[in-house]
Amino acid sequence: MGTGTGRMASVLRGACMVGTMALLAACTRHGHEGYARYRTNCGICHHGGEGMKGEIPPVSGRVDKIASTPEGRQYLMHVLLNGLNGPLQIDGVRYNFSMPPFRAHLSDEEIASILTYLATRGDTRPAPVFRAADVAAERAHPMTTTMVAEERRRLDAIHPLP
Numbered sequence: 001m002g003t004g005t006g007r008m009a010s011v012l013r014g015a016c017m018v019g020t021m022a023l024l025a026a027c028t029r030h031g032h033e034g035y036a037r038y039r040t041n042c043g044i045c046h047h048g049g050e051g052m053k054g055e056i057p058p059v060s061g062r063v064d065k066i067a068s069t070p071e072g073r074q075y076l077m078h079v080l081l082n083g084l085n086g087p088l089q090i091d092g093v094r095y096n097f098s099m100p101p102f103r104a105h106l107s108d109e110e111i112a113s114i115l116t117y118l119a120t121r122g123d124t125r126p127a128p129v130f131r132a133a134d135v136a137a138e139r140a141h142p143m144t145t146t147m148v149a150e151e152r153r154r155l156d157a158i159h160p161l162p
């Protein structure tokens with residue numbers, strides 16, 4: 001009886017450990033997928049996140065701050081889904097190129113994982129998290145690249161963007 005209970009307890013402990021490890025693996029995989037997807041889809045322009053002064057805005061250290069308000073989160077999802085056609089001013093530098101929409105190329109889950117990954121590249125703790133359902137809700141309202149730029153101007157007036 002004593003050994004039976006002991007064996008049962010150790011089986012349960014084993015199961016918990018496997019459970020925890022699977023969860024950890026899933027979390028790491030999510031972060032890793034966001035990074036891999038960023039590199040394939042965004043890295044060609046935004047590079048490691050630092051962008052290119054005067055041409056491509058930096059995203060590292062900024063996405064977490066923009067995502068600190070509900071309006072900012074929406075704006076970020078709008079940029080990825082619908083693209084953006086400036087002009088913009090960031091940290092005293094002007095940008096006026098255009099970013100293509102990704103709605104036809106990336107799923108809700110892919111966009112959520114990329115934004116979640118970028119949000120970890122800043123000082124905000126805990127880093128904001130994006131979910132596929134959040135992206136799905138924004139996908140339902142298509143916008144032009146110019147509309148997204150107008151939204152950015154309105155947002156910047158209420159919550160000055162980094």
Ligand code: HEC
Pocket residue numbers: 038041042043044045046055056057059063076079080084085086087088090095096097098099100102114115149152161
């Ligand atoms: C073809 C080049 C290109 C690609 C690919 C691209 N971007 Fe952009 N991105 C830009 C440009 C250019 C801008 C600024 C547009 C402007 O000047 O109006 C921009 C703007 C942004 C902004 C808004 C920054 C702000 O301050 O408002 C975010 C966020 C962003 N990109 C993230 C991404 C992510 C994430 C991906 C990958 C899914 C991506 N971009 C892919 C060129 C690109």
